[in-house]
């Protein structure tokens with residue numbers, strides 16, 4: 001069933017037929033076999049303006065890293081995603097990016113790398129804000145983290161471990177799993193928890209880019225220092241909203 005539906009989505013999008021279904025939109029089709037996708041934050045196929053200045057995240061992340069990261073690396077994923085969508089005849093006006101990710105095994109490696117790269121970076125920028133010394137999770141998410149991990153410190157420790165130990169390039173995540181639990185995990189390259197190919201599945205609440213391009217200018221080989229400095233940047237209001245929707 002799962003494979004058949006995936007094939008249907010791809011075939012329909014390739015043929016430009018998805019838009020013809022008035023009461024069976026692509027995301028609802030996907031939600032039928034992957035319910036958590038419908039609760040995930042959808043993101044435009046286009047790169048959005050960075051919601052703050054390149055200097056805004058200093059000193060945790062320096063302005064030059066932000067500028068290169070946003071204008072070169074992230075912009076490159078967006079362009080390559082656009083090219084892949086044209087080549088593979090994805091109707092981006094109809095198929096939500098989350099639905100594309102949920103059926104990514106039906107597409108090329110180029111699509112997988114760049115759909116993930118684009119989604120992950122847009123998601124990442126929105127998660128951050130100017131550093132605050134007393135930054136901490138809020139309200140319902142704070143309670144849930146304590147319930148699932150024993151304490152906020154335990155959660156942070158597990159997250160840091162996942163980020164430190166991701167071999168090579170990838171991401172660390174906090175997700176809400178399809179069975180309603182909070183979980184820390186990591187994915188390689190530009191994979192993410194919305195992908196049907198991912199070992200770590202769930203609604204992403206928080207993600208950390210641990211590719212060297214995200215930190216090397218300031219931190220060089222000291223990835224653990226970058227991870228620790230990053231906690232001050234998290235916009236917990238945004239993460240709280242994602243949690244309430246998930």
Ligand SMILES: [Fe+2]
Nearest residue numbers: 073209211214
């Ligand atoms: Fe990145």
